Amino acid sequence: MATTSFPDASPRKKTAAAAVPVRRDPIGAPDGATPEAACTAHVSPRTLAVTAAEPEFARQFSLSADEICGRGLLELLRSPAPGQLREKFTALSSGRCRRFRERVTGRDGEGRNFPAEVTAIAVGQPTGEIVGLVVFLRRAEEAADGGPVLSALDAQVLEGVASGESTVQLASRLYLSRQGIEYRVGQMLRRFDAPNRPALVARAHALGMFATGQWPPRVLPERVR
The missing domain is CATH 3.30.450.20 (PAS domain)
Structure with a gap:
């Protein structure tokens, strides 16, 4: 009589998964946590x-x-x-x-x-x-009179926001991704303590960031590092 073999149904030992090490910086912060220039x-x-x-x-x-x-x-x-x-x-x-x-x-x-x-x-x-x-x-970097100083790229982004350019338009003109533009705008919103883009532009004007009587808006050279 033919016999039928069945797969072994006995419980097997589970092999513990090896823990994936998380690389950390010299004093123990997870990768990617360090703010730029900190x-x-x-x-x-x-x-x-x-x-x-x-x-x-x-x-x-x-x-x-x-x-x-x-x-x-x-x-x-x-x-x-x-x-x-x-x-x-x-x-x-x-x-x-x-x-x-x-x-x-x-x-x-x-x-x-x-x-x-x-x-x-x-x-x-x-x-x-x-x-x-x-x-x-x-x-935080400041100008000689105590006002903020921006990188050349951030100055271009701020000028674009002040002139009414959208994220897509800025990204196309500056050869950046939309996420890159949003990141830089977000950084400036926090730095200028502004809740939105119109408030950012108003705050920048109040701090004397722009040249007067000029359109499209241009950030003053002394405000750019």
């Missing part, structure tokens, strides 16, 4: 004291990388709403948010204030425990 520090989530810093971060405050360790971050940075800045760090440290961005003011060793933008990111364990905070500091 310097970096590690901060304790419990005390908000600096535990490690790049030399460039420390130089912003006229300190060495060793000297800045142990300093309270909120002693180095000021905000128009100090309580709100502390609350954002508290939310980050407790895991209630993963990152935030805020405009701040720093003070160097000679007592001079400088405007900057800080981006803070929580670093957590798989269990959800927050083990550190990574802080990126990007110093």
Whole structure:
């Protein structure tokens, strides 16, 4: 009598999938998290004291990388709403948010204030425990009179927005993608604290970014780096 064989139905051991390592930068921030032209520090989530810093971060405050360790971050940075800045760090440290961005003011060793933008990111364990905070500091560039300075490309984008060009028109003229235009406009909206494009243009006019009596609008040469 012919016998029929059946596939082995016994349970098989599952092979654990190998964990895919996540590359991190030298102080532990995930790839792609670093804002352009930013310097970096590690901060304790419990005390908000600096535990490690790049030399460039420390130089912003006229300190060495060793000297800045142990300093309270909120002693180095000021905000128009100090309580709100502390609350954002508290939310980050407790895991209630993963990152935030805020405009701040720093003070160097000679007592001079400088405007900057800080981006803070929580670093957590798989269990959800927050083990550190990574802080990126990007110093805002200013003209001699204290006004903002733009890159040549951002100046062209701002001129186009001021003259009424759409994202598609700007992308075609400047040989950029639509996403690239939207990214640059978004950066300027945050930098000029404007909710939309008309407000961005109005804010730029108020700050003296454009040459007077000229159409199409042109950003002043001293406002371009």
